[in-house]
Structure formats: C-alpha cells, structure tokens
Amino acid sequence: xxxxxxxxxxxxxxxxxxxxxxxxxxxxxxxxxxxxxxxxxxxxxxxxxxxxxxxxxxxxxxxxxxxxxxxxxxxxxxxxxxxxxxxxxxxxxxxxxxxxxxxxxxxxxxxxxxxxxxxxxxxxxxxxxxxxxxxxxxxxxxxxxxxxxxxxxxxxxxxxxxxxxxxxxxxxxxxxxxxxxxxxxxxxxxxxxxxxxxxxxxxxxxxxxxxxxxxxxxxxxxxxxxxxxxxxxxxxxxxxxxxxxxxxxxxxxxxxxxxxxxxxxxxxxxxxxxxxxxxxxxx
Amino acid sequence: xxxxxxxxxxxxxxxxxxxxxxxxxxxxxxxxxxxxxxxxxxxxxxxxxxxxxxxxxxxxxxxxxxxxxxxxxxxxxxxxxxxxxxxxxxxxxxxxxxxxxxxxxxxxxxxxxxxxxxxxxxxxxxxxxxxxxxxxxxxxxxxxxxxxxxxxxxxxxxxxxxxxxxxxxxxxxxxxxxxxxxxxxxxxxxxxxxxxxxxxxxxxxxxxxxxxxxxxxxxxxxxxxxxxxxxxxxxxxxxxxxxxxxxxxxxxxxxxxxxxxxxxxxxxxxxxxxxxxxxxxxx
DNA sequence: CGACATTTTGATGAAGATCAAACTGGGTGG
DNA sequence: CCACCCAGTTTGATCTTCATCAAAATGTCG
Numbered sequence: 001x002x003x004x005x006x007x008x009x010x011x012x013x014x015x016x017x018x019x020x021x022x023x024x025x026x027x028x029x030x031x032x033x034x035x036x037x038x039x040x041x042x043x044x045x046x047x048x049x050x051x052x053x054x055x056x057x058x059x060x061x062x063x064x065x066x067x068x069x070x071x072x073x074x075x076x077x078x079x080x081x082x083x084x085x086x087x088x089x090x091x092x093x094x095x096x097x098x099x100x101x102x103x104x105x106x107x108x109x110x111x112x113x114x115x116x117x118x119x120x121x122x123x124x125x126x127x128x129x130x131x132x133x134x135x136x137x138x139x140x141x142x143x144x145x146x147x148x149x150x151x152x153x154x155x156x157x158x159x160x161x162x163x164x165x166x167x168x169x170x171x172x173x174x175x176x177x178x179x180x181x182x183x184x185x186x187x188x189x190x191x192x193x194x195x196x197x198x199x200x201x202x203x204x205x206x207x208x209x210x211x212x213x214x215x216x217x218x219x220x221x222x223x224x225x226x227x228x229x230x231x232x233x234x235x236x237x238x239x240x241x242x243x244x245x246x247x248x249x250x251x252x253x254x255x256x257x258x259x260x261x262x263x264x265x266x267x268x269x270x271x272x273x274x275x276x277x278x279x280x281x282x283x
Numbered sequence: 284x285x286x287x288x289x290x291x292x293x294x295x296x297x298x299x300x301x302x303x304x305x306x307x308x309x310x311x312x313x314x315x316x317x318x319x320x321x322x323x324x325x326x327x328x329x330x331x332x333x334x335x336x337x338x339x340x341x342x343x344x345x346x347x348x349x350x351x352x353x354x355x356x357x358x359x360x361x362x363x364x365x366x367x368x369x370x371x372x373x374x375x376x377x378x379x380x381x382x383x384x385x386x387x388x389x390x391x392x393x394x395x396x397x398x399x400x401x402x403x404x405x406x407x408x409x410x411x412x413x414x415x416x417x418x419x420x421x422x423x424x425x426x427x428x429x430x431x432x433x434x435x436x437x438x439x440x441x442x443x444x445x446x447x448x449x450x451x452x453x454x455x456x457x458x459x460x461x462x463x464x465x466x467x468x469x470x471x472x473x474x475x476x477x478x479x480x481x482x483x484x485x486x487x488x489x490x491x492x493x494x495x496x497x498x499x500x501x502x503x504x505x506x507x508x509x510x511x512x513x514x515x516x517x518x519x520x521x522x523x524x525x526x527x528x529x530x531x532x533x534x535x536x537x538x539x540x541x542x543x544x545x546x547x548x549x550x551x552x553x554x555x556x557x558x559x560x561x562x563x564x565x566x
Numbered sequence: 567c568g569a570c571a572t573t574t575t576g577a578t579g580a581a582g583a584t585c586a587a588a589c590t591g592g593g594t595g596g
Numbered sequence: 597c598c599a600c601c602c603a604g605t606t607t608g609a610t611c612t613t614c615a616t617c618a619a620a621a622t623g624t625c626g
Contacts, residue, residue, distance in 0.1 A: 042401075089449075091449065091450070091453050093453070093457060093458075093539050094539050095539070097457040097458075098457070099452055099453040099456040099457050101449045101452055101453075112442075113442055113445075113446075116435065116438055116439050116442050117439065117442050117443070117446070117546060118325075121446050121449075121543060121544045121546070122446075122449060145431065148428065148431065148434070151431070151434060151435075151438075152399065152434075155399055155434075155438045155441070156399050156400065158438070158441065158442060158445065159395075159396055159399050159400050159441060160400070161445065162396075162441065162444065162445040162448060163396075163400070163404050163405075165445060165448050165449055165452060166372075166374065166384045166404075166405060166448055167374070168452055169382055169384055169448060169451055169452050169455065170374050170376070170382040170384075172452065172455050172456050172500065173382040173455050173499075173500030174376060174380040174381070174382050174500065175376075175380075176613080176614095177613080177614075208571085208572065208573090209572075209573070210572080210573095214456075216456075217455065217456030217457065218614075218615090219614070219615050219616075220572090220573090221573095221574090221575095221614090221615075221616080221617095222613085222614055222615070224573065224574065224575090225574090225575095225614095228574085256376050256377050256378070260404060261404045263400060263404070459581075459582095460581075460582070491603085491604065491605090492604075492605070493604080493605095501582075501583090502582070502583050502584075503604090503605090504582085504583075504584080504585095504606090504607090505581085505582055505583075507605065507606065507607090508582090508606090508607095511606085
C-alpha cells in the first residue's frame, strides 16, 4: 500500500529534513513551516514539496479574542493557519445552546472544509488573541493541483481532525465529567507538546470555564466543581489561564487516554517522574 | 473558486446523467453506481470519470449481522461499499463502554480512513446482514492517481462524514434524550431517502435498543422509555425493526433538525400532509 | 470607584443510570 | 408439538450525577 511505503521513506530521511529547515524559517514572515512539520507526521515531503508550502504567499494577521474568524471580511473564504493562540470550531442551536466541536491550536488549519465542501457548516471563532497566516483558496488550489502528494497530506490532516472529533464523541457519550476533563487535558498536553507549546507539563489554556462547559457538554457550574476535584486530588494546578499537570500518569489513567487517535509520530512522556518533555523548545 | 464552478456545471447536466445510467446498472454485478450518485452530490463527474468508477473491479460479498468487518480476512485492507443493510463505526473503552460513531448505510464507504491514515482508529461492524462491494486499495489508489477530481470528490465525502460526526457531537453534548432520538430519526430519514431506502416515511432500522443506546450516549433502559414517549405522542411506530415516522414535522421541531450538515443536493419532504417522498423507488 | 465578566459556593430538582425482575417471541432440539 | 433457551424489550424502584437557580466572592478594566 502507498502509505506504508511512505512511512518507511520517512523513517530514513524525513525527520532530519524537518529539523534542518526550522531555525532559519522561524523568524521569517510566515509560519507555514508549522504546516510542513504537521504534514510530515503523515508523509515525507520532498524538498520540492516542502519549498512549495513554505513559499505560499501567506500574510500574517492578528485577531482579538472572542471573534468569529469568518466575520472578518479580509478573511472571506481564506484559509487561516494558526500561528499563536487558541481558536475553536462550534455550532449553535436555535435556542442558544452551543457545542464546541474542536480546538484549533498553533499549526492547525481553519478551514479546509470550506475549501472542499464549498460552504461552511460550523463557525470558527478565536478564543484568545490569535495570530494567523492567511492563505488564499486560489493559492491552495494551485498547490493541490500541482502536488498530489500534498493533496493527500491535507486530506490526511482532515481525517486526523475527524478522528479527534470521534474521540470527543466517545468522551461526551461515555465518560463521566471527571473523566472527560482529564481526557481533554491529556489531549491538549499531547497536541500542544507536538508544537512546542508545553513546558514541563505546563501550558497556556486561555479559555473560560463556561467554554470548557460547551466543549465537554457540561454546565459551567459542574465544570468548576470538576476542576476543584482535580485540584483536590493534586492532579492539576490551574490559575490565570495557565494549566499545570501535576500527575499526568494519573490523569491518563482516569481518562483511559490513549493517544493513538491523534496520529502523531511521537508522543510526549506520561511518566510523572521525568520532569521534562522530550520535545524541543519551551512555551 | 473551483467548487463553485463545479456546482454551476452540475446544475446544467449532472442530474440528468445520474438518472439515465441507473436503470441499466441496477442489476449488474457491482453497485458502484451508488458511489457515483453520492459523489455527484458534490461535483459533476464527466462521462469518463463516471465510467472509471463504474468499472472498478468490485466483487460482491455478503456478511452476517454483528460481525467486525475488519475481522474478515478476505476484506483485509479492502474498502467496502455498502450495498444493502446497516453497519457502524465504533470505539470501545478498556472497561467495555462503547460508543457508536456513525452509521454506514447503502452507498457509504467503509473505510477511506484506513486508505489514507494508514491505520484504523475505530472498528467497523455490521449491524444487520449486509452485502458489500469490495474494492481493493490498489484499484482505489490507481483511480485517485489518475483522476484528481475523483480524489477531490472522495475527500469531500470524508468531510461530509465529519460534518455528520460533528452534528452527533452537538446531539449528545447539548440535546436531551428525546431530542437526541428525534434528531437521529430525522437524520436517518433524510439519508435513507437519498438512497431510496424510505417508503412513505417508513424505513428498516435493523438495530437493537441497546445499540441505539450506544449511539446516543444513553442507557438502553432510557432508550426504551424515550421510544415509548415518542410512541405515546404518536410521532413514530416502531415494530419488528421497521420505523415509521407518523409526524416528521413535529420530530424535526423537537430535534431542532436542519439538514444542511448532510450536504445533500435534495432533501425529502418534512410536510406531514404530503404522504409520499419525492425520491424515486421504494424500499 | 463602579461596571462587568468570571469563578465560587450553596441549595434544590430533574434527567437519566443502575439494578432487578418479568415479559415477549423466535429458534432449537428432543 | 412442546419445552426450553436466549436475546431483546418492558416495567418498577431506587440512586447518582449533573443541571438549574441564586447569590456571594473575586478580579479586571476603564
């Protein structure tokens, strides 16, 4: 099968490439190297393909917190690559109940769906202040038409998103409030580690308890009590929108968390003794 | 944008094509015309492209109910197109709790995900007796490499699946038991109508109440009581695995159902007065 | 300081889970 | 044909988790 072969290829030379180009691109205009890094989780991109992504014309833009991304006219139909901060996808019922469907963290794309589906079926909003790289659909279209392997890699990334959505369905459908919260924290720990946003089990979590409630299908009051229970058990410290996991192994156990569904090539440590993440860079 | 242009094209000639080829293919070996019909929801496929799909070598196969599809060695790595019957995708927690993530009904593909992701992150099982067309990954790969527009259409179909998963997340996260059940029934009504599996608001629903429970994140006892409540209100008749919707408009209202997330080109009637579905064919 | 959002606490109620047992009906084998 | 079994459905009783309502506490920002 095709993707098996690709996996073998990657083991040989993909990883080193990804590391080489990072330093000299970290400071340039756009952050599409985040996208390259992410897609390399799936398939080893050739120099050529990497260069094509890296040289996408992508203007940077800053957005304030609590703002619908689609509302911004300069972003009409554009695809945003999150550079910094948190955003989310969500749907709202006519009577106002709201469900957050996914979090978008640095490196995530905020809306291949419009690109392919032709219309949107869920809103995207910022949670914190966010900076994004803006990619026009035209450029993306050109890219996918020229490079089928990139198309496949982007397709892959949407399927990973679906896998995460499915795990959220398991989470809300089957787990108790405490388990749900623990599971979400484990997921964020792993995903943010993969993009170097975690420092010693600590990461920014710039969202309110009532947004957590809309994420987990709970009331905000119950979210509050669940967080207190986690604090009481000395599993987390959460203050000023900074989350520290004090016992990530226990959280994992409570949540019955297993990171396969995230489809990441490497997963950070869940060993509570070892007080450093294997990823490079801090927050 | 690309998909807008495609939409316009389709309005002109896509529909008629889809109807013409059905009769003469209904009885031949494979049912890939179901796949053509489905993909035409997104993009008008050329004669050439349609023919390429229709002539996929796809052996038919029958499976009994309650059986993991992946377990069948003859299906190792294969992609199954459901021809008849119900299947589902599901995940199970270590302690046995199970969540059904999606239903696969005639016309659905049972696992583009393995094809792209390279491994599976959820199991696929039959619910009823099922017959499938078996497509090998090699043939599918060849098809996508040759026809980029088909690749795009398949990508589209996986995004529609994700849209449905997201709506289920809203369903379980925000709606009450009665609303959840009503919503699921509305969804099945629309999806099954699109593949001519509904006759006057009546369709087969070959699953047990405890499977409904695993779908909706409820206990089976509560599913039973919820169904009784729907019967008491004279909204449904459900016996011997046949579901009849007696007042589809009221169900829609209770569920706050709006079918946009299904991304179907045409949606059956929700008018309770009109006692015939606009779709051709019966069950 | 006062307005406002967010977090926290307490009290009460309801939705739904759990447990247990009875009922139904189809299938099997004697 | 009947007895039995088994899976699924139904019913009742009880218990838990979580929602809801309301108000106080905390913190932030202009």
